[in-house]
Amino acid sequence: MEAATVPLSRSTSLRRLREAGGRYVLIALLLVLPVAYGIQDLSQTGNLSRLGNNLVDGLSNGAIWALVAIGYTLVYGIIELINFAHGEVFMIGSFVAAGFFGTIGLTAAAGPAGLLVGLVLTLIACMAASGVLNVMIERVAYRPLRGAPKLAPLITAVGMSFILQNVGLLWLGGSPEGIVDLIRSQEVFFTFAGVEVSNGDVLALAVTIPLILLMTAFIGGTRLGKAMRATAQDPDAARLMGINVDTTISMTFLLGGMLAGAAGLIYALYQTTIWYFQGFTAGLIAFTAAVMGGIGNIKGAVLGGFIIGFIQQISDNRIGSSWTPAVVFAYLVLIMVFKPSGLLGEQTREAG
Amino acid sequence: MLELHDIRTFYGNIEALKGVSLSVDEGECVTLIGSNGAGKSTTLRSISGLTPPRFGQILFHGRDIARVPPQEIVRLGISQSPEGRRCFQRMSVQENLDMGAYLRRDKEIDADRAHVYELFPRLQERRTQKAGTMSGGEQQMLAIGRAMMARPKLLLLDEPSMGIAPILVERIYETIAEINRQGTTILLVEQNANYALGVSHRGYVLETGRVVLTDASSSLRENPEVQRAYLGT
Ligand SMILES: Nc1ncnc2c1ncn2[C@@H]1O[C@H](COP(=O)(O)OP(=O)(O)O)[C@@H](O)[C@H]1O
Ligand SMILES: [Mg+2]
Numbered sequence: 001m002e003a004a005t006v007p008l009s010r011s012t013s014l015r016r017l018r019e020a021g022g023r024y025v026l027i028a029l030l031l032v033l034p035v036a037y038g039i040q041d042l043s044q045t046g047n048l049s050r051l052g053n054n055l056v057d058g059l060s061n062g063a064i065w066a067l068v069a070i071g072y073t074l075v076y077g078i079i080e081l082i083n084f085a086h087g088e089v090f091m092i093g094s095f096v097a098a099g100f101f102g103t104i105g106l107t108a109a110a111g112p113a114g115l116l117v118g119l120v121l122t123l124i125a126c127m128a129a130s131g132v133l134n135v136m137i138e139r140v141a142y143r144p145l146r147g148a149p150k151l152a153p154l155i156t157a158v159g160m161s162f163i164l165q166n167v168g169l170l171w172l173g174g175s176p177e178g179i180v181d182l183i184r185s186q187e188v189f190f191t192f193a194g195v196e197v198s199n200g201d202v203l204a205l206a207v208t209i210p211l212i213l214l215m216t217a218f219i220g221g222t223r224l225g226k227a228m229r230a231t232a233q234d235p236d237a238a239r240l241m242g243i244n245v246d247t248t249i250s251m252t253f254l255l256g257g258m259l260a261g262a263a264g265l266i267y268a269l270y271q272t273t274i275w276y277f278q279g280f281t282a283g284l285i286a287f288t289a290a291v292m293g294g295i296g297n298i299k300g301a302v303l304g305g306f307i308i309g310f311i312q313q314i315s316d317n318r319i320g321s322s323w324t325p326a327v328v329f330a331y332l333v334l335i336m337v338f339k340p341s342g343l344l345g346e347q348t349r350e351a352g
Numbered sequence: 353m354l355e356l357h358d359i360r361t362f363y364g365n366i367e368a369l370k371g372v373s374l375s376v377d378e379g380e381c382v383t384l385i386g387s388n389g390a391g392k393s394t395t396l397r398s399i400s401g402l403t404p405p406r407f408g409q410i411l412f413h414g415r416d417i418a419r420v421p422p423q424e425i426v427r428l429g430i431s432q433s434p435e436g437r438r439c440f441q442r443m444s445v446q447e448n449l450d451m452g453a454y455l456r457r458d459k460e461i462d463a464d465r466a467h468v469y470e471l472f473p474r475l476q477e478r479r480t481q482k483a484g485t486m487s488g489g490e491q492q493m494l495a496i497g498r499a500m501m502a503r504p505k506l507l508l509l510d511e512p513s514m515g516i517a518p519i520l521v522e523r524i525y526e527t528i529a530e531i532n533r534q535g536t537t538i539l540l541v542e543q544n545a546n547y548a549l550g551v552s553h554r555g556y557v558l559e560t561g562r563v564v565l566t567d568a569s570s571s572l573r574e575n576p577e578v579q580r581a582y583l584g585t
Contacts, residue, residue: 226451233443239423240499242423
C-alpha cells in the first residue's frame with residue numbers, strides 16, 4: 001500500500017516521447033484489421049456490409065465480455081486480487097437463467113409482452129443470484145485472508161473456481177446443454193445498409209448499455225460509490241474517514257457479481273447452449289479484456305471487452321476460428337508491450 | 353476525555369506498544385514525542401481502531417473504545433490525520449474534504465468546508481486540483497482539513513511536519529495552534545519536537561513502546577535529555 005517505486009532511470013522527457021509515440025502505435029494497431037479488411041471488402045464487393053456485420057456481432061459479443069470484465073476490474077481495483085472464480089459466477093448466472101425459465105414456465109410461445117416481463121424477471125433473478133454468490137465467495141475465501149501474503153487468496157480464488165465448476169457439473173452434467181431459443185436470437189431484427197442486426201444483438205446491447213451507464217453513475221454519484229473509490233485508493237485512509245471497508249468490499253463483489261449474472265443471461269439467450277466449462281473460457285477472455293483496458297479501470301474493462309469482441313468476430317469470420325485465441329492474445333501482448341498498464345491504465349493504486 | 357490504560361499493541365508477534373498509558377483532557381493540546389520506531393503512530397492507530405490493542409483500555413469520555421471498529425470511532429468524535437498524509441491522490445481537494453465528512457448528514461458541511469478554507473487559504477486556491485499533484489505541505493494541510501471535516505472532539509495528528517519545507521511547517525503549526533484555540537482537543541505526534549513542544553500544553557516521551565517521561569511542555573523543553581535527543585541542541 002506504500003507508493004510504489006517508479007523506475008526513474010529514464011529521463012521523463014524521453015518517457016513522455018515514448019508514451020506519445022506509443023499511443024499512436026496502439027491506435028494504428030487497433031485499426032489495422034478493420035482498415036485492411038475494409039479496403040479488401042471495398043475492392044471486392046464495393047461496400048462495407050461484411051465488415052459492418054463483423055462489427056455488430058463483435059459489439060454484442062463484446063458486451064458480454066465487458067460486463068464480466070467490469071467484475072474483475074472492480075475487485076482488483078479495491079483489493080488487488082484477481083477473483084479467479086468470477087468466470088464461474090458468470091456461468092452460474094447462465095444456469096440460473098435456464099432454471100428460472102423452467103420455473104416460471106417461460107417459453108417462446110409467451111408473446112412479446114409475456115416474454116419481456118419474463119426476461120426482466122429472469123434478469124433480476126440472475127443478477128441477484130450471481131451477486132449474492134460473489135459476496136459469499138468473498139466472505140468465505142478472501143476475507144479471512146485479508147492480512148495474509150498475496151499468494152494465499154490467489155490460490156483460494158483458484159480453488160473457488162474449481163469448486164463452482166463442480167457445482168455446475170453436478171447441476172447440468174458434463175456436456176453442453178441446449179436451452180430454448182426464447183428470443184430467436186439469430187433472427188434478423190432489422191437491416192441497415194446491408195448490415196443485419198439480430199434479435200440477440202439487440203438484446204445484448206439493450207441489457208448491457210443501460211447497466212454500464214447505471215453502474216458508472218452509481219460509482220460516480222452515490223455515497224457508496226464514493227466509499228468504493230476511497231477504499232480503492234487507500235483502505236486505511238478510508239477507514240479513518242469512517243468508511244466501513246468490509247461492507248464496501250462486499251458491495252463491490254455484489255455489483256461485480258450482478259453484472260456477471262446479467263452477462264450470464266445474455267450468453268444463455270444468445271448462444272442457446274450452456275455448460276459448466278463456459279465460465280472458464282469466458283473468465284479468461286474477460287480477464288484479458290480487463291488487463292488490455294487497464295486493470296482497475298472500469299472504462300478500460302468496457303473498452304477491452306468490445307475490442308476483444310471485434311477481434312474475435314473478425315478473426316472467426318476471416319482468418320478462421322481456430323486462430324482466434326492466438327490472434328486475441330497476440331493483440332494483448334502487443335498492447336502490453338507498448339502500454340504495460342493497459343489502454344486506459346495507470347489509474348490503479350500502485351500507480352497512484 | 354481520553355485515557356489510555358496500559359495498552360499493548362502487536363503486529364503479528366511483534367509487540368509495538370508494551371504498556372502505554374496517557375491521558376488528554378478536554379481542550380488540551382498534548383504531544384507525544386519519540387524517535388523513529390518508538391510506537392507513536394501505533395499509539396494513534398490503536399486509538400483510531402486501525403490496529404486495536406490486544407491488552408489494555410482506551411477510554412473516551414469514560415467508555416472503553418479499545419475494540420470499537422474505526423468507523424464508529426470517527427462517529428464518536430475522534431478523527432486522525434495519519435502519518436504520510438494519505439490524501440486520496442486521484443480526488444480533488446474538495447472531494448478529499450468531503451470524504452472527511454463521510455459520516456455526516458447535517459446541513460453544516462458547507463460551512464465547515466468554508467472554515468477549513470479559512471484556516472488553509474492555500475486549499476481554497478487549489479480546490480479543484482487533484483491531491484496527488486500537490487506538494488507535501490499542501491497535502492498535509494489537506495489531511496488536517498479533511499480530519500477537521502469530521503467535526504472531531506479529539507483530533508489526532510501524526511507527524512504533520514514530516515518531509516515539509518520549514519516555512520510551510522511554521523504555517524501549519526500556527527494553524528494547529530489556532531484549531532486548538534477554537535476548542536478542538538489535539539493529540540499531536542512528532543519526531544521533531546521543536547514545534548510540537550511549542551504548541552502543546554503537556555508532552556509524553558515514548559521510547560521503544562513505553563512512556564519514559566511526561567511533563568509540561570515548557571519543562572520538557574528545558575530537560576537536558578530531551579534537548580539532546582529530540583531538540584537537536
Ligand atoms: N505494519 C507493521 N508490521 C510490523 N511491524 C510494524 C508495523 N508498523 C510498525 N511496526 C513496528 O512497530 C514499531 C513502532 O512503529 P511506529 O508506531 O510506526 O513508530 P513511530 O511512529 O514512532 O515511528 C516499530 O518497531 C515498527 O518497526
Ligand atoms: Mg510514525
